[in-house]
Amino acid sequence: VQLQESGPGLVIPSQTLSLTCTVSGGSITSGIYYWSWIRQLPGKGLEWIGYIYYSGSANYHPSLKSRVFISVDTSKNQFSLKLTSVTAADTAVYYCARLFRDYGDSGLDHWGQGTPVTVSS
Amino acid sequence: DIQMTQSPSSLSASIGDTVTITCRASQGFTNSLAWYQQKPGKAPKLLVYAASRLESGVPSRFSGSESGTHYTLTISSLQPEDFATYYCQQYFSLPLTFGGGTKVEIK
Numbered sequence: 001v002q003l004q005e006s007g008p009g010l011v012i013p014s015q016t017l018s019l020t021c022t023v024s025g026g027s028i029t030s031g032i033y034y035w036s037w038i039r040q041l042p043g044k045g046l047e048w049i050g051y052i053y054y055s056g057s058a059n060y061h062p063s064l065k066s067r068v069f070i071s072v073d074t075s076k077n078q079f080s081l082k083l084t085s086v087t088a089a090d091t092a093v094y095y096c097a098r099l100f101r102d103y104g105d106s107g108l109d110h111w112g113q114g115t116p117v118t119v120s121s
Numbered sequence: 122d123i124q125m126t127q128s129p130s131s132l133s134a135s136i137g138d139t140v141t142i143t144c145r146a147s148q149g150f151t152n153s154l155a156w157y158q159q160k161p162g163k164a165p166k167l168l169v170y171a172a173s174r175l176e177s178g179v180p181s182r183f184s185g186s187e188s189g190t191h192y193t194l195t196i197s198s199l200q201p202e203d204f205a206t207y208y209c210q211q212y213f214s215l216p217l218t219f220g221g222g223t224k225v226e227i228k
Contacts, residue, residue, distance in 0.1 A: 048217040107210075
């Protein structure tokens with residue numbers, strides 16, 4: 001399984017950040033997987049943004065919930081992230097990743113390479 | 122949110138050393154913890170899940186353990202390719218949260 005992020009590397013403040021993750025080598029409709037977005041602020045640790053199940057059911061980090069929307073397109077084997085009203089604090093490397101959940105076990109077992117996004121005018 | 126406090130934030134070690142990294146959870150849970158390795162400019166890589174289960178393909182010198190709210194990643198006989206930053210992550214409850222990271226450097 002491979003994941004690949006795509007989208008603009010530069011976003012204007014107050015605009016919407018939009019990224020897509022294309023999944024290859026496996027189906028996004030496999031039952032034990034949740035399709036996730038994680039970001040890494042410059043020189044900092046990892047922050048989970050949210051994830052979506054192939055059915056369309058999504059969960060988001062409470063601190064971002066008012067600005068985040070994750071969607072899935074099973075026909076294209078893709079899922080997408082939209083983050084509205086961005087500021088410089090949203091500048092980060094954005095990763096898409098596959099989270100497995102299987103009888104209580106879990107982990108982010110496949111990741112995209114990450115895409116840097118800068119918020120600047 | 123469950124806060125994961127990871128220590129140390131960095132350490133220096135030599136090839137062949139045994140290294141121990143610890144994560145402490147702000148709330149109690151059992152087993153629901155993963156460890157990742159990240160090298161500069163690369164995505165994190167899953168090493169351990171369920172506190173002690175090794176991901177397929179990960180060398181056996183990596184091991185994880187649990188004691189109450191304390192979780193430990195041990196690297197036995199450190200190899201050159203092990204110099205990286207390591208993160209813990211809990212999946213007991215949402216939001217998923219990560220520790221602050223431990224950078225393992227060459228002494």
